[in-house]
Amino acid sequence: MIERETFLNAAVVAGCPEDQTRNFITAKVLLQERQLIASAAARLCDQPDGPTAIGYGGARGGGKSHWLLAQMGADDCQRVPGLKCLLLRKVGKANLEHFEDLRRRLFNQLPHDFSAFRGILSFNNGSRIIAGHFQNEKDIDAYLGLEYDVIGIEEATTLTARKYQDITTCCRTSKPNWRPRIYSTTNPGGVGHAWYRTKFIVPFQGAKEDETRFIPARVSDNSFNNPEYRKVLEHLSGWQKRAWLDGDWDIAAGQYFTTLRREVHVIEDFDDTRAREWFAALDYGFAHYTVVLLGCRDGDGNTFIVDEHAARLWLPQRHAEAIKAMVARHQMNGVVAMRGQPRLSMRSQAEVQTRPLMLSDLQRFVAGADVFSRQSDGTTIAGQYEKHGITLRVANTDRVHGWAEVMQGFGEPNVGLAEGGVRPTLFIHKRCARLIETLPALQHDPNRPEDVLKVDADEDGVGGDDAADALRYLVATKSRQIREMKLRGL
Numbered sequence: 001m002i003e004r005e006t007f008l009n010a011a012v013v014a015g016c017p018e019d020q021t022r023n024f025i026t027a028k029v030l031l032q033e034r035q036l037i038a039s040a041a042a043r044l045c046d047q048p049d050g051p052t053a054i055g056y057g058g059a060r061g062g063g064k065s066h067w068l069l070a071q072m073g074a075d076d077c078q079r080v081p082g083l084k085c086l087l088l089r090k091v092g093k094a095n096l097e098h099f100e101d102l103r104r105r106l107f108n109q110l111p112h113d114f115s116a117f118r119g120i121l122s123f124n125n126g127s128r129i130i131a132g133h134f135q136n137e138k139d140i141d142a143y144l145g146l147e148y149d150v151i152g153i154e155e156a157t158t159l160t161a162r163k164y165q166d167i168t169t170c171c172r173t174s175k176p177n178w179r180p181r182i183y184s185t186t187n188p189g190g191v192g193h194a195w196y197r198t199k200f201i202v203p204f205q206g207a208k209e210d211e212t213r214f215i216p217a218r219v220s221d222n223s224f225n226n227p228e229y230r231k232v233l234e235h236l237s238g239w240q241k242r243a244w245l246d247g248d249w250d251i252a253a254g255q256y257f258t259t260l261r262r263e264v265h266v267i268e269d270f271d272d273t274r275a276r277e278w279f280a281a282l283d284y285g286f287a288h289y290t291v292v293l294l295g296c297r298d299g300d301g302n303t304f305i306v307d308e309h310a311a312r313l314w315l316p317q318r319h320a321e322a323i324k325a326m327v328a329r330h331q332m333n334g335v336v337a338m339r340g341q342p343r344l345s346m347r348s349q350a351e352v353q354t355r356p357l358m359l360s361d362l363q364r365f366v367a368g369a370d371v372f373s374r375q376s377d378g379t380t381i382a383g384q385y386e387k388h389g390i391t392l393r394v395a396n397t398d399r400v401h402g403w404a405e406v407m408q409g410f411g412e413p414n415v416g417l418a419e420g421g422v423r424p425t426l427f428i429h430k431r432c433a434r435l436i437e438t439l440p441a442l443q444h445d446p447n448r449p450e451d452v453l454k455v456d457a458d459e460d461g462v463g464g465d466d467a468a469d470a471l472r473y474l475v476a477t478k479s480r481q482i483r484e485m486k487l488r489g490l
Contacts, residue, residue: 004025004030007024007025007030007031008021010032010033010036011024011036013033013036014033014036014037014039014040015037015040016036016039016040016043017040017043019079020039020040020043020075023074023075023078023079024039024070024074024075026078026109026110027070027073027074027078027106027107027109027110028108028109029070029074029106031066031067031070032063032221032222032223033221034062034063034215034217034218034221035063035066035067035070035221037215038054038056038067038071038215039067039070039071039075041054041213041215042054042071042075042076042181042183044213045179045181046179047179048179050179051181051209051210051211051212051213052171052179052180052181052182052211052212053181053182053183053184053199053200053211053212053213054181054182054183054184054212054213054214054215055156055184055185055186055196055199055200055201055212055213055214055215056068056183056184056185056214056215056217057156057157057184057185057186057187057188057196057200057214057215057216057217057247058187058188058216058217058218058247058249059187059217059218059219059233059243059244059245059246059247060187060219060233060244060245061219061222061225061229061230061233062217062218062219062221062222062247063217063221063222063224064154064185064186064217065098065102065154065185066102066105066106067185068087068152068154068183068185069087069099069102069103069106069129069152070106071183072085072087072129072150072152072183073106073107073110073112073121073123073129074106074107074110076127076150077123077125077127077128077129078110078123078125078127080127080149080175080177080178081125081126081127082125082126082127082175083127083128083149083150083175083178084127084128084130084147084148084149084150085127085128085129085130085148085149085150085151085152086129086130086132086143086148086150086151086152086170087099087129087130087131087132087152087154088132088133088134088140088143088151088152088153088154088167089131089132089133089153089154089155090133090134090135090154090155090158099119099121099131100114100116103121107121110123111123111124112124119131119132119133130148137159137160137163140159140163140166140167141166143167143170144166144167144169144170145170146170147170147172147173147174148170148171148172148180149171149173149175149178149180150171150180150181150182150183151167151168151170151171151181151182151183152182152183152184152185153167153182153183153184153185153186154184154185154186155185155186155187155190156184156185156186156192156196157186157187157188157189157190157191157192157193157196158186158190158191158192159191159192160191160192160195161192161194161195161458161460161462164192164195168182184196184200185217187243187244187247188242188243188244188247188248188249188251189239189240189243189251193249193441194441194462194463195458195462195463197249197437197440197441198437198462198463199212200212200214201214201249202433202437204216205262206430206433216247217247218247219233219245219247230245233245238258239251239254239255239258249440250262250440251440254443254444254446255440255441255442255443255444256403256442256443256444256452256453257406257407257410257439257440257442259407259410259411259412259413259414260410260439260440261413261414262436264413264424265410265413265424265426265427265428266427266428266429266430266436267304267427267428267429267430268430269429270304270306270429272296272306272330272331272332272333272354272357273331273333273354274296274298274299274333275296275297275298275304275332275333276296276297276298276299276333277296277297277363277479278294278295278296278330278332278357278361278362278363279294279295279296279297279362279363279364279365279366279474279479280292280293280294280295280323280327280362280364280365280366280474281293281295281365281366281367281395281470281471281473281474281477282365282366282367282368282371282392282470282473283367283368283466283467283469283470283473284367284368284370284371284381285312285466286312286313286314287312287313288312288456288457288464288466289310289311289312289434289457289461289464289466289467290309290310290311290312290314290319290466291308291309291310291434291435291466291467291469291470292308292309292310292319292323292326292470293305293307293308293432293435293467293470293471293474294306294307294308294326294327294330295474301425302425302426302427303409303425303426303427303475304427304428304429305426305427305428305429305432305435305471305474306330306429306431306432307326307329307330307429307431307432308326308431308432308433308434308435308467309322309323309326310433310434310466310467312457312461316381316384316385316388317384317388319385320385320388320389320390321388323390324359324389324390327357327358327359327362328356328357328358329357330356330357331354331355331356331357332354332355332356332357332358332361333354334353334354334355359389359390359391363479364393364477364479365390365391365392365393366392366393366394366395366396366473366474366477367382367392367393367394367395367473368395368397368469368473369394369395369397371385371392372392372394395473395476395477396473396476396477396478397473398476399451399452399472400448400450400451401476402472402473402475402476403450403451403452403472404450405472405475405476406426406471406472406475406476408422408425409424409425409426409475410424410426411423411424411425411426412424426475432467434466434467435467435468435470435471438463438464438465438466438467438468439467439468439471441463442455442465442468443455452465452468
């Protein structure tokens with residue numbers, strides 16, 4: 001049992017308001033440190049400019065389900081009379097048994113009634129929690145059109161993005177002293193992995209949370225786990241171990257880029273003057289994203305993807321201006337820029353200083369073959385870009401070879417060099433948000449395991465392989481090399 005003094009100190013550190021802490025103490029619900037951080041985030045939803053969705057997810061056994069019911073019942077329902085809460089979980093029988101076990105542990109000090117038949121837990125002030133469930137996604141439709149002040153969703157990644165969006169339309173209130181909110185708990189993986197990662201994890205990792213707050217769960221957060229449970233998780237392998245033990249969101253079942261590690265391959269900063277060669281690649285789309293990646297190679301053979309342009313529903317003229325602006329944000333090393341120029345014995349310092357990078361400095365600017373296909377009027381997309389100052393050439397579009405080149409660049413960061421591991425030579429700057437967001441979700445094509453399964457972004461622009469294709473073009477296409485050799489007679 002957590003000591004009261006320890007709990008009070010942890011609540012202060014987590015940022016819990018005093019009345020929230022009193023509510024938990026009154027109910028004798030003493031949450032652990034990570035759970036208190038989640039509860040403090042839940043109280044941010046009270047603020048007019050605060051979040052409307054709280055996500056608590058990661059490793060298994062982190063105490064997420066315990067927190068969800070505690071927050072709804074011991075805090076929210078106690079401070080606002082007449083609150084109507086919906087707690088959704090997949091599979092009804094398991095949900096009700098799970099709910100009953102938690103209710104008995106959490107609320108034995110709070111006067112309440114529970115109807116197992118209706119699945120409704122009611123408190124003396126009129127607030128209530130409805131234990132909902134769904135076997136299939138169509139079961140969610142039974143709740144649509146109803147009004148709930150709070151919605152809690154367990155195992156949120158078992159829902160598709162569309163069903164999650166549908167259920168959010170039910171989160172509304174007529175109470176003047178309450179701001180509706182959605183709490184969700186889950187583990188990495190499942191049909192909803194990609195949208196949950198985009199909605200909660202990406203803003204959290206980029207420190208750009210606005211409407212959401214995410215609290216990562218770890219198995220070590222829960223001091224009540226038996227030691228054997230952790231050993232069970234440690235004996236897992238592949239994506240399940242990374243997901244359920246480490247709470248790693250950069251995974252998926254069937255994930256293609258299994259060696260991609262954010263802490264290794266995503267860099268915070270890059271000095272442009274290190275570049276010895278610059279290049280770019282374009283993957284074209286209109287309804288889908290057009291993605292342009294700008295990369296360079298340093299003197300040690302490392303490749304850096306330093307910038308990204310990604311937009312859809314734009315015409316080539318608009319893309320061209322944005323691409324030029326992206327290139328101009330970077331600097332060309334003055335010494336590298338003078339390659340091929342006549343050597344002068346006296347050069348001023350100004351002549352070798354850096355200058356803005358220009359399209360003409362790129363050793364190559366490649367694009368997929370579709371850009372060069374002639375349309376009914378005889379024109380090409382490449383020709384339209386040419387009119388706006390961007391000359392493209394055909395990329396190496398061999399998919400299997402291209403993905404192998406990318407994998408080679410990522411190396412084997414989980415294997416030490418002393419054990420024969422391959423050193424990573426491909427790195428991505430954090431500003432390449434779409435590339436970083438979509439790469440971990442790509443999966444093997446079940447009909448061609450060496451290839452990546454083609455996938456389009458959804459109607460909200462989530463997911464897709466556009467950025468990955470641009471990366472493939474960039475890495476797999478090499479600059480043309482011309483050699484001069486003297487002819488020798490026989």
